[in-house]
Amino acid sequence: MDFLIYLVYGLPALLLLVWFVRRRSRLEQVSVRAHEDSRAAGLHDPMSLHPVIDPARCIGCGSCVKACPEEPEHHVLGIIGGRAQLVSPTDCIGHGACKAACPVEAISLVFGTERRGAEIPVLSPHFETSVPGIFIAGELGGMGLIRNALEQGRQAVEAIHSGRPKAGDRLDLVIVGAGPAGFAASLTALSKRMRCVTIEQESLGGCVFQYPRGKVVMTSPATVPLVGKVNLRHTSKEALLEFWQECERKTGVKVNYHERVDDISGDGSGFVVKTTRGTYRTHSVLLAIGRRGSPRKLGVPGEELPKVVYRLIDPEQYAGQHVLVVGGGDSALEAAASVAESAGTNVVLSYRGDSFERAKPRNRERVTSAEHGGQLRVMLSSNVKQIGADSVAIEHTGRILKVRNDAVIVNAGGVLPSDFLRRVGIYVETKYGTS
Numbered sequence: 001m002d003f004l005i006y007l008v009y010g011l012p013a014l015l016l017l018v019w020f021v022r023r024r025s026r027l028e029q030v031s032v033r034a035h036e037d038s039r040a041a042g043l044h045d046p047m048s049l050h051p052v053i054d055p056a057r058c059i060g061c062g063s064c065v066k067a068c069p070e071e072p073e074h075h076v077l078g079i080i081g082g083r084a085q086l087v088s089p090t091d092c093i094g095h096g097a098c099k100a101a102c103p104v105e106a107i108s109l110v111f112g113t114e115r116r117g118a119e120i121p122v123l124s125p126h127f128e129t130s131v132p133g134i135f136i137a138g139e140l141g142g143m144g145l146i147r148n149a150l151e152q153g154r155q156a157v158e159a160i161h162s163g164r165p166k167a168g169d170r171l172d173l174v175i176v177g178a179g180p181a182g183f184a185a186s187l188t189a190l191s192k193r194m195r196c197v198t199i200e201q202e203s204l205g206g207c208v209f210q211y212p213r214g215k216v217v218m219t220s221p222a223t224v225p226l227v228g229k230v231n232l233r234h235t236s237k238e239a240l241l242e243f244w245q246e247c248e249r250k251t252g253v254k255v256n257y258h259e260r261v262d263d264i265s266g267d268g269s270g271f272v273v274k275t276t277r278g279t280y281r282t283h284s285v286l287l288a289i290g291r292r293g294s295p296r297k298l299g300v301p302g303e304e305l306p307k308v309v310y311r312l313i314d315p316e317q318y319a320g321q322h323v324l325v326v327g328g329g330d331s332a333l334e335a336a337a338s339v340a341e342s343a344g345t346n347v348v349l350s351y352r353g354d355s356f357e358r359a360k361p362r363n364r365e366r367v368t369s370a371e372h373g374g375q376l377r378v379m380l381s382s383n384v385k386q387i388g389a390d391s392v393a394i395e396h397t398g399r400i401l402k403v404r405n406d407a408v409i410v411n412a413g414g415v416l417p418s419d420f421l422r423r424v425g426i427y428v429e430t431k432y433g434t435s
Contacts, residue, residue, distance in 0.1 A: 027062075031078025035087040037361045045116045048291075049094030049109050049142055051077070051086060052433065057106035058083045067101035090360070094145060110433050111142055117430040118142070119418045126159035127152060130427035133271060133283065134264070135160060138181025138206075139290045140417065146180045150222040150230065153184035153288060160284045161192050171195045171282040174273045178255045179206020182288035183244060184224050186253050191225035197280055199273075201260040204248065205241050206290055226251045260294075264424045289417060296412040298326065302387030308408045312338065320344035322404045324392050326384055327351060327411035333359045335409050337366035340375040347375065348403055350382045350394055384408075 038044070051064070060082040070076050074091035077084055077098060084106070086092065099107040112118035120142045127135045137156045138149035157173065164172050175185050178200035189196035200206075221231045227247050248255070256277070263274040264285060273280040295310035297303060312335040320343065325336040328351035336349040349367065356364050370376035382396040392405045418428050 028079055028081075030075065031080050031085070031087050034075040034078060035080065035085065038088045038090070044089060045113050046086070046089040046092045048092075048118070048139075049096070049111055050089065050092045051096075051098050051107045052110050053084045053086070054106045054108070055083045057104050058102075059104055059106075060084065061103065063101040063103060064098035064107060067097040069095050069097055094142075108435065110435050111431040113433050115432075117432045119416065119428050119430050121421055122427050122429050127156040128159070129421075131266075131425045133266075133285065134424065134426065135284065135286045136288075136426075137185060137286060138177070138179060138288045140287060147222045149180035149288075150184040150224055153181035153186075153286075154188045154223075154225065156181075156286055157185045157188040157192070157194075160286065161189075161194060164194070164283055168269075168283070169281075170270050171197055171280055173197075173284045173286060174199065174271075174280050174282045175286045175288060176261050176273075177206060177288035177290065178204050178257075179288060179290055182206065182286070183247075183253075183255075184222075185286050185288060186255065187227060187247070187251060188225045190251060190253050197282075198253075198255045199259045199261060199275055200255050200257050201294070203257060204244055204255065205237075206288075226253075266425075287421075291414075291416060294415050294417075295410065296415050298384055298410060298412065300384055300386055302392075303410075305387055305389070305408075307406065308387060308410065310410050312409055312411075315339045315342045318342055318345055318407055321406040322346045323348070324384070324394075324403065324405050324408045325349045325411065326408065327413070328353050328356050328359065329411065329413060330359050330363050332409075332411035333363035333367050335411055336376060337363065337370050339409070340370040345375070346404075348377045348379060348394075348405075350379045350384060350396075352381065352383055354381050 060079055062079055062084070064084050065071070065077045065079065068076050070091060070093070074088060076086065076088050076091045078087040079085070080087070094109070096109055099109055111120055121129055121136050121140065123129060123136055123141055127137050127141065129136055135156045137152035141152065160173055172194040173189055173196045175182050175189070175196060175198040178186065178198055182198060182200070183204065186196065186198045221229055223229050260276045261273060262276065265272050270281060270283045271285050273282060273285060315338040318339045323339050323345055325332055325339065325347060332349065332351070333356060336347055339345055340347040356367070367376060367378065371378050379394060379396050382394050384392060385395050385400060386393040387408055390405065392403050392408065394401050394403055421428050
């Protein structure tokens, strides 16, 4: 009788335990592979706010892994050795859902690491900098999420509106940037009938506009004035930008595109904002320019030609052309591989380094596949020396090679705006793994 009871109740429990152990083992193997791939590629340091797990507190329940909104597209967190670990640091964009999901409070959210500091402007709870009257919202303040940027843009303008002077011939506000934070701020200012000018050096969407074509972006619900609740979870770059463009048309909000800020200075009563088009006198300034700042240029003759761009919008526009892509990071490899897939293209990928060690494995695999297929030529340890109307001069293996060319895409990263912030007088703190 006892044997029968053990058989009826014990066997299912044993089978369940075996299933759990095997499943846990498979998941750990996936985590180990992702971690090894990241380390092999040199991708050790998170780009923004990220979790730090206390192994003494972690119970290895996996709640943080399940809560991460980047899954399954990116394997950010995993379980190794029975404890949670950040296995793919550069894929983390600071959702913070892992911290909220942890049942034992083993997770802290921090900026930077012990070996790589993150420069973050010091802000008040209302997003005001150390210079009274200048505010920062969005990615520049350390938060990389679209939802956070939308909320911060709205909240910052509400704070500016509540404390603005009621008289004078100045603008109430100059908003710099039309990414998620700047766009939400512009709509908020319009809803409150503020005298406001929004300046954007490129196009609507900011960092989202610079994503490769078709790349999926993550967002969660946010409330935006004049628009209402924005409830887009998993969507493409194109769909999100189309939604914002429709909001721009319906609300009538105005943005001065292709205008860049050169200087911001105080004049005793407010600020003077000098741009490539003119000068604005304003009581307040909101910086929503992102952390990428201005694209890093090559500094070579011919770079001013119209065929030179600093982001890939649509690979298909290069069909049938000879294209040079410059850079060794993920954006450069994604651009080169995507353009190489367009019909009739001839693509050269030039990088000054001797390997693509900081690029993600899947992007390196795409480039290798395109190279083996004859769609792409990789030139490592090379430098662009001159850009001509129908060719480029590239230094490679001690020789200057002249390569036929119709278009150049430079993906050499961006110049962080830290120097600009310091010049304006804004205090910037370097964080090494602290909140």
